[in-house]
Amino acid sequence: MIKKASLSLLSFLLLTRVAYTEPSVEPEKIPATVAQGEATAQLHREAMCKQEYGILQDYSEALKWYRLAAQQGNADAQNNLGMMYYNGDGAPQNYAEALKWYQLAAQQGHADAQNNLGAMYYNGDGIPQNYAEALKWYRLAAEQGNPDGQYNLGIMYDNGDGVLQDYAEAVKWYHLAAEKGVADAQLALGIAYLNGNGVVQNKDTAKELLSKACENGIQKACDELQLLTMPAIKP
Numbered sequence: 001m002i003k004k005a006s007l008s009l010l011s012f013l014l015l016t017r018v019a020y021t022e023p024s025v026e027p028e029k030i031p032a033t034v035a036q037g038e039a040t041a042q043l044h045r046e047a048m049c050k051q052e053y054g055i056l057q058d059y060s061e062a063l064k065w066y067r068l069a070a071q072q073g074n075a076d077a078q079n080n081l082g083m084m085y086y087n088g089d090g091a092p093q094n095y096a097e098a099l100k101w102y103q104l105a106a107q108q109g110h111a112d113a114q115n116n117l118g119a120m121y122y123n124g125d126g127i128p129q130n131y132a133e134a135l136k137w138y139r140l141a142a143e144q145g146n147p148d149g150q151y152n153l154g155i156m157y158d159n160g161d162g163v164l165q166d167y168a169e170a171v172k173w174y175h176l177a178a179e180k181g182v183a184d185a186q187l188a189l190g191i192a193y194l195n196g197n198g199v200v201q202n203k204d205t206a207k208e209l210l211s212k213a214c215e216n217g218i219q220k221a222c223d224e225l226q227l228l229t230m231p232a233i234k235p
Helices: 007-014 039-049 059-071 075-087 095-106 111-123 131-143 147-159 167-179 183-195 203-215 219-229
Strands: none
Touching: 059 075, 075 095, 075 111, 095 111, 111 131, 111 147, 131 147, 147 167, 147 183, 167 183, 183 203, 183 219, 203 219
């Protein structure tokens, strides 16, 4: 008999997916205006400090350049500065500062920041837990195509956190994130197909999705796949 995974346990382990915003300019194309305060140059100078291009990692230097760009309203820098304060990279961990910079970027429509802000509200990191706010920001990120926002929104519908539980809606968002290669979403979607939650039960599809998640490094998917493919024990 196959042991079904607990979605509530799964979501507890995997929910909060947050991300830095990757730079879009190669180092040789960075304009020679860093010292003059040009925000994009400052942002990408910071990326080089964080070993994005093989240069020695220096979080304190990265923090400096992110702050300069963030103070000029650069949304990528604001999100990444928030992430550094959230993780305690280059400065003591400070959820209030993380929240401040995430909010500034999110209000500019920055999808990564919207997702990261949603995660802070969902987890209650330095602020009272607020599922309604988490749902709001996850949805804004998800509707822009942000894969982490899509996955996190799916989990909220799966668990009924701040919204009526709706497996079909959860599966909708899992699908979108899984198609973009989010391994956690592939796992969650695989379990939905395995259990028939929000979709017609289909063990072949479940196996395919769990295989992808396993290949992408999710041990829980490997464990579920092993159970699914294990020969039935005869009485």
